[in-house]
Amino acid sequence: MNDRTYNVLFLCTGNSARSVMAEALLATLGKGRFRTYSAGCNPIGKINPFAIEQVRKTGYDLANLRSKSWDEFAISEPSAPHMDFVITVCDQAAGVVCPLWPGHPASAHWSFSDPVAVEAADESKRAAFEQVFQQIRCRVEALVEIPLDELDDAAIRAELRRISDIDVTAIGTSRMST
Numbered sequence: 237m238n239d240r241t242y243n244v245l246f247l248c249t250g251n252s253a254r255s256v257m258a259e260a261l262l263a264t265l266g267k268g269r270f271r272t273y274s275a276g277c278n279p280i281g282k283i284n285p286f287a288i289e290q291v292r293k294t295g296y297d298l299a300n301l302r303s304k305s306w307d308e309f310a311i312s313e314p315s316a317p318h319m320d321f322v323i324t325v326c327d328q329a330a331g332v333v334c335p336l337w338p339g340h341p342a343s344a345h346w347s348f349s350d351p352v353a354v355e356a357a358d359e360s361k362r363a364a365f366e367q368v369f370q371q372i373r374c375r376v377e378a379l380v381e382i383p384l385d386e387l388d389d390a391a392i393r394a395e396l397r398r399i400s401d402i403d404v405t406a407i408g409t410s411r412m413s414t
Contacts, residue, residue: 240385242320243271245337251276251303253287253352254325257369260296261376269380271317275306277334284352286365293369310335321396325372326350342389344396346375348404371404378402 244262248255255274263272281303283291288298309316318339325346348371351364378399384392 241269241271242384243317243339243341244273244321244323245306245309245319245341246272246274247306247322247324247334248274248276248326249278250280250352251305252280252282252284253365254348254350254368254372256283256287256301256303257290257365258323258325258346258372258376260291260294260301261369261373262379263300264294264296265373265376265380267380273309273317273319275304275309277306279303279305284365286351286361289362290365290369306335309337311338312336323396342393342396344400346372346400348372367407371407374404374407375399375402 246255246258246262251274255276259272259274262270266272283301283303288301291298291301307313309319312335316338319337319341320339322334322337322341322343323346324344325348327345327347348368349364351361351368354361354364356364379396382392382395387395
């Protein structure tokens, strides 16, 4: 087994919810195998409080969270870490032309609905965040299970596509109906 640590950047438009939850989930479920980051093409400058509630469940250090621009991770930034994986978690960010990333990372798109867009009472918003959090968790768990050190680049890219195709739409819906 290899002790390599993989750098993973999760992207979303505002970097306030989905990308932050993915960062925390992979950091904690990956047990030191992944160094995680999140950013947005148009960061709003703060983390959504319902996302913070979900991240708190992971035990991830909340001091690590801040809404930031993906420019911090672009090839034009000399101190940018080289990414192994760049994963978009919202459809809007997936459609935007991204900067060039140091390290020629493998990329994937994991589509999740935007819990921030829910306009309802706090309990309904909280339920939407919980549902998306569980959907992200499903895909993160699949990523953690990949024997990355045993696969070549093409096989890793195929695994990322497989994870992208996991149907997560029913995950967490039973909690939504209660």
